[in-house]
Amino acid sequence: MNSIAIVGASSQIAKDLILSFARNGRTDLLLYVRNLPAATSWMEANGLSGACSLYTYDQYGQLPHDAVLNFVGVGDPRRAAEMGASIFGITSQFDDLILAGLDRHPQRRYIFLSSGAAYGNSFAAPVGETTEARIAINQIAPQDYYATAKLHAEVRHRSQPDLPIVDLRVFNYFSRTQDVEARFFITDIIRAVRDGQLLQTSADYMVRDFLHPEDFYQMVSRILAAPPRNCAVDCYSREAVDKPTLLEAMRQRFGLRFESASASLKVGVNATGAKPHYYSLSRKAAEFGYLPRYSSLEGVLTEAAALLG
Template sequence: MFDKRFLNIAILGATGHIAKNLIVGLSSKKQYQLFLFARSNERLASFLIENGITEQVHICEYKQFQQAAVYDVVINCIGIGNPQELINNPFNVFKITEQYDNMILQYMQMTPDTIYINLSSGAAYGSEFEMPATSDKYLKLNINSLSIKDYYGISKLNMEAKHRSLNNFRIVDLRVFGFFSAYIDLKSKFLLTEVIEHIRTGKILHTSSENIKRDYVHPEDFLRLVEFCFDDNVQNDVYDVYSLKPATKFEILDYFAVEHGLKYEIEANSAYDSITGSKTNYYSLNEKALAIGYHPCYTSLQSINSGYQQFRMRNKNENN
């Protein structure tokens, strides 16, 4: 086994939203060497320079993955980050997911002690969230009438099933329900990016009366959970990712209205629509991660508050 004090960590999809936060958090600790893989090394290099990350990081090509180093940990952050991409090319969610997952699994055949941490999604539970996820939630799927809203979740479920079948390997899936930070891609179509866009333009945000509930894990909490997965007591398993408390849509909108001048209006006849399903209560009550030491410190609103403050500061510095 490897020395837990010094780890070689490969991060795939290194320019993604969550990956950027992991890079910032992990690079601040001297015991980690990071091997970063991204489609655009130019964008990755710019991100590292902007954040003053110059030591313990190595920018790599995907074609070098098998030969670049011996990785103690591989973190797979590759995925469809923007729902619009799913509409434009739904097959890609299967193609990309399979391609890189299989590449990592092939590598693990040669290095069976490697820990593989995969970013899964709450969508693996399906597209219906009239009630939040629990440990005994069943997947409801009409296999004779599949649509775009099913594809993302099926791709994640397929990965998880593959990983559980390989029970001799240390593979951990982390089901992320919501994540927000200063590194959010404003081109992605989510509730919070809509809010930010309307604050920036001063336009009125029109929304339905449906008070959906969402959960946004704080980057610090997520980093702690990832590091818990390095431990020997964590083997082949899956954990839901959750904050200290989820937030309703109107709690979020009222926060931005009071603190940042958001203007919004409720349209009685409109309905909330999501590419991946209605998801009225898209969060989890499955707190299995408590068993490995995970105790979130931040609520969803606290995560949103700190993330948006950092977002404003980051964009202010970039514009100066």
């Protein structure tokens, strides 16, 4: 793989991946962003000036590359809620751009950052290979927009089976570079620890699978190194973690104070619907040679320690 383009290179998960590539000696990356000055400052702060090449979105397609990773989108539930239906246009705009390039260069690899949300409202239990995506077609609500946009993109990709496209479904991801002001359950925990505040959380039981940056890098690298395929792959850690275990571990390790109220207590921002078991039992990634190093709890504790200092 001689050259890799990353579209949406200013997203948190993309920046973590860029740093992982650099630590492993790979800096021949073509990075495409909307805000060039901000991205330039980030590259300088991380010692990447003169290594990776930086461009604006409208320059994509002008330089040859062997693979493209599409990170364009929104990772913060609060921003997803604010964007509403515009998520459809943003998703399709950049997908169209990249697919047009694949029409001219059908050997080019394409990794699309999808989401576990593409399964729709299917999380009363963990999803798997036989799970069907479920959306209330006659009662579509704003929290369905994000999931539907991802599902629509995936269906487009499967409709072109001769193209080497892998949709990588991320369920939960956490790293030391996380924007702690984002409205995720894990960032609510981090802010409570940082600020010495009492975390108010509902008594709802839930299970999450947090992917560590090193395991995400491993998964991407395995997919790029493997023979080309057209498929979707669910991300997973070595082991998921439930809410009581995570809260207790954060209490013991960092002194988190928390209070569980009734299940009806509204906390946080739920932009994509309730997901009590938001993780996958699919292990298709193992077919690419992926073997996660970190469990969810190990990954969270490791990255939280670095983030909180």
